[in-house]
Amino acid sequence: MHLDNMLAFNKDFVNQEKYESLRTDNIPNKRTVIFTCMDTRLTELLPKALDITNGDVKMVKNAGAILRDPFDSIMKSILVAIHELKAEQVMVIGHHDCGMSHTDPEAFKQGLLDKGISEETLNTLTHSGIDLENEFSGFDSVENSVEESVSVVRNHPLLPSYVTVHGLVIDPATGKLDLVTRG
Numbered sequence: 358m359h360l361d362n363m364l365a366f367n368k369d370f371v372n373q374e375k376y377e378s379l380r381t382d383n384i385p386n387k388r389t390v391i392f393t394c395m396d397t398r399l400t401e402l403l404p405k406a407l408d409i410t411n412g413d414v415k416m417v418k419n420a421g422a423i424l425r426d427p428f429d430s431i432m433k434s435i436l437v438a439i440h441e442l443k444a445e446q447v448m449v450i451g452h453h454d455c456g457m458s459h460t461d462p463e464a465f466k467q468g469l470l471d472k473g474i475s476e477e478t479l480n481t482l483t484h485s486g487i488d489l490e491n492e493f494s495g496f497d498s499v500e501n502s503v504e505e506s507v508s509v510v511r512n513h514p515l516l517p518s519y520v521t522v523h524g525l526v527i528d529p530a531t532g533k534l535d536l537v538t539r540g
């Protein structure tokens with residue numbers, strides 16, 4: 358969808374006050390932060406499958422729901438949701454058939470080259486200490502990956518003791534949830 362089409366749609370949306378039924382504030386009604394994957398199949402399916410509507414949860418996403426660094430932007434967002442926005446529960450939700458499962462570092466590198474990124478640029482990054490293979494690596498088992506993400510949150514020094522952290526996997530076709538670990 359072209360930007361101009363989106364802007365035209367947006368104008369109608371606002372003019373016709375379609376936002377009225379979505380009005381809420383910034384405190385999550387369900388006192389929950391969900392950290393999940395950016396997969397397009399989950400955009401509408403995940404909230405519907407979990408009975409989530411506007412205002413219910415803080416939603417944080419990245420490619421693969423992968424959290425490994427305790428001070429990256431994902432963990433900071435989760436901490437802000439807890440300390441400033443009253444969240445008391447964290448749900449890490451990976452999904453089956455994720456694009457970050459079984460990633461092929463060689464194919465990823467070839468994709469960069471095919472899109473016009475030069476070999477020289479890649480070499481410069483490598484020499485600057487950036488390990489592209491590691492930076493864009495995914496996972497083999499979504500359950501294990503969810504466990505790892507959950508572990509980073511649970512063991513965080515700034516996590517209050519009253520916060521529960523759960524790990525789950527969702528089916529991107531049916532919305533069925535399987536529990537990996539309960540907090």
Ligand SMILES: [Zn+2]
Nearest residue numbers: 394396455456
């Ligand atoms: Zn995914």
